Amino acid sequence: MNAILNHSPAIFVALPFVAAAIAFLCPPRAAAWLTAIVAVLLAVLAFGYEASTEGARPLIYAFGGFAPPAGITFRIDNFNIIAIILAACVCAAAALHALGDGGKEISAKRLPAACGLLLLEAGALLGVASTGDAFNMFVFLEVASVAAYGLVALGGERDRRGFKAAFDYLIFGALGASFYVIGVGFLYMATGTLNFADIAAHLQMRPAPQLEAAAYGFLFTGLALKAALFPLHAWLPRAYALAPSFVTSLLAGVGGAIAILALARISYGVFGADHPMTSAVLQMIAAPLGAVAIIWGGLRATYAKDARVMLAFSAIAEMGFLFLGLSLGTVAALAAVLVKIVADGLSKSSLFIAAATLRRFSTGSTVEAWRGGLSRHPASAVALSIALANTLGAPLTLGFVAKWLLLDAAIGKGWAWAVVVMAVGAILPVIYAGRALEKLLFQPGTQPREGVTASPFSVIPALVLSAALVVAGVASAPLVDAARAGANELTAGANR
Amino acid sequence: MNIDLTDFTARANMIAVIGLMMAGLFVTFASGHLVKRLVGLSLFQTAIFIFFITMGKVTGGTAPIFEPNDPPALYANPLPSVLILTAIVVSLATLAVGLAITVRVNEGYGTVESDEIAAADARIESDLAA
Numbered sequence: 202m203n204a205i206l207n208h209s210p211a212i213f214v215a216l217p218f219v220a221a222a223i224a225f226l227c228p229p230r231a232a233a234w235l236t237a238i239v240a241v242l243l244a245v246l247a248f249g250y251e252a253s254t255e256g257a258r259p260l261i262y263a264f265g266g267f268a269p270p271a272g273i274t275f276r277i278d279n280f281n282i283i284a285i286i287l288a289a290c291v292c293a294a295a296a297l298h299a300l301g302d303g304g305k306e307i308s309a310k311r312l313p314a315a316c317g318l319l320l321l322e323a324g325a326l327l328g329v330a331s332t333g334d335a336f337n338m339f340v341f342l343e344v345a346s347v348a349a350y351g352l353v354a355l356g357g358e359r360d361r362r363g364f365k366a367a368f369d370y371l372i373f374g375a376l377g378a379s380f381y382v383i384g385v386g387f388l389y390m391a392t393g394t395l396n397f398a399d400i401a402a403h404l405q406m407r408p409a410p411q412l413e414a415a416a417y418g419f420l421f422t423g424l425a426l427k428a429a430l431f432p433l434h435a436w437l438p439r440a441y442a443l444a445p446s447f448v449t450s451l452l453a454g455v456g457g458a459i460a461i462l463a464l465a466r467i468s469y470g471v472f473g474a475d476h477p478m479t480s481a482v483l484q485m486i487a488a489p490l491g492a493v494a495i496i497w498g499g500l501r502a503t504y505a506k507d508a509r510v511m512l513a514f515s516a517i518a519e520m521g522f523l524f525l526g527l528s529l530g531t532v533a534a535l536a537a538v539l540v541k542i543v544a545d546g547l548s549k550s551s552l553f554i555a556a557a558t559l560r561r562f563s564t565g566s567t568v569e570a571w572r573g574g575l576s577r578h579p580a581s582a583v584a585l586s587i588a589l590a591n592t593l594g595a596p597l598t599l600g601f602v603a604k605w606l607l608l609d610a611a612i613g614k615g616w617a618w619a620v621v622v623m624a625v626g627a628i629l630p631v632i633y634a635g636r637a638l639e640k641l642l643f644q645p646g647t648q649p650r651e652g653v654t655a656s657p658f659s660v661i662p663a664l665v666l667s668a669a670l671v672v673a674g675v676a677s678a679p680l681v682d683a684a685r686a687g688a689n690e691l692t693a694g695a696n697r
Numbered sequence: 698m699n700i701d702l703t704d705f706t707a708r709a710n711m712i713a714v715i716g717l718m719m720a721g722l723f724v725t726f727a728s729g730h731l732v733k734r735l736v737g738l739s740l741f742q743t744a745i746f747i748f749f750i751t752m753g754k755v756t757g758g759t760a761p762i763f764e765p766n767d768p769p770a771l772y773a774n775p776l777p778s779v780l781i782l783t784a785i786v787v788s789l790a791t792l793a794v795g796l797a798i799t800v801r802v803n804e805g806y807g808t809v810e811s812d813e814i815a816a817a818d819a820r821i822e823s824d825l826a827a
Contacts, residue, residue, distance in 0.1 A: 339784075340787065343790075343791070346791075347790050347791060350791075350798065354801065357802075357805060361802075361806060362821075364798055364802040364805050365802055365806075365814055368731060368798045371791065371794060371795050372725060372734060372738060372795075375738055375742070375788075375791045375795075376722075378787070378791075379742055379745055382745060383745055386749055386752060386777070389776075389777070
């Protein structure tokens, strides 16, 4: 038992990888069950893991007993643990949805492969969140991306445009990873090590301004491509709108957020907020582009007719908020970004799952087709409404808390223009999410379609995620405190 | 103005890497043929491999092979090459997935030219257009 506990960081990532290999060989239903059980187990373990390592973080796990900096390490600290829990929960929801109605969107013979890829994606996302090694992070990012290309391509079965969307995603994703690895190369040239903590220590002792500048530029561009920062977002709307819904719920929930978290760790944990290149890139590139993304994504979402296209552009706007928050560079802003990542992850996952369920009860994929959703399928309409209210930033939801914290951080930094952009960016969702809410809740619907049922495996995850948004929104203190502790720990790391 | 030629010769690897990288990036975006775009991507990634491998070269150093009787005094840094072994596998996997998707695009559209695919998509009314 003790041995298992000692190796838990590695087991946490290895478990989904091993299960993925088995899922590929199973018959369709068995594969879906296996995936759902493993993913739910991971989510339960993540919470238990958080509780059992309380006070013992940061926990450094050295693979094979090779001590850092020579060996590869996993690092579980107060910042990473939030990402790990979020990723595990969103993966569990996606896997349950695949077992329920989501799996019906693809042919049964492809279900084992889809489940295997889903587990690979889950393991790789957890790996990115927990690794303490720059090159190891590249490998996990790529495992996650290659699995995601395959998952998005599954959408091509119903709509051939899905194949082209997967191809474009692959080109952008591979370029992003390549930029990231060039950055790692420059970091290695500057420091001679790949361990994040060791790199940070070397940069403090022996600065190499030119190499550091080149390294950060490439790392930033690569991760911005992965996170779809405007104008590097071209792949995102099609990939999100055309992939099967259980895939989109996972990608929109944590796929982009994990790249932001990686960028936050590199910017603040390795380079440090006061590093000249880091602050220059964040303030002169990330901040304006994030601001444009907020406005542009919001406008496109307002004009979108298709429900999933609207949600995809909304995701681009949320990414803008995250990049703008990241560029503020204060501990308060970093904590706000963490809370916002949790709020977006839970709500986007719930939105795509509930929208897929409601889609079964209505005709057409437009927002217009949500009309009278409450009378058609109350449970998913309620889940969808709460998640939309979260996107809109309604009080009592976590989205409100996150936007409040971000605004507060912008005011604290004294960036008046950022406050204005965030305020405008908070009004745009009132238009598009408000319009969708009005259709869902207050407009009479036609008769529900006969003979359609919704699987509880799709309905319950959406309801649980939406309920979590309200619970965390009302009693936000534990999450906000945890985010502050994480942000404090991360920013202190660079000065070690 | 004096230009020291040794600056160029000492950085020949970087010049080669930048040239290859830009050629790859250009093909990736300028070509409409999906297979050519993947070739461009591969070229781009190959440039990165060269960047890493030449980074480990130590002037006057031998290959990093340990011989118990006659250990080399000066040898190249083997770590970048080891990293690139992994990166090559990643690149190969990406290329394989990309080609597989291209096959399915061809099955779906009957073509692998971007503009013909865009023309076929334009017939569907959608707000997915850029």
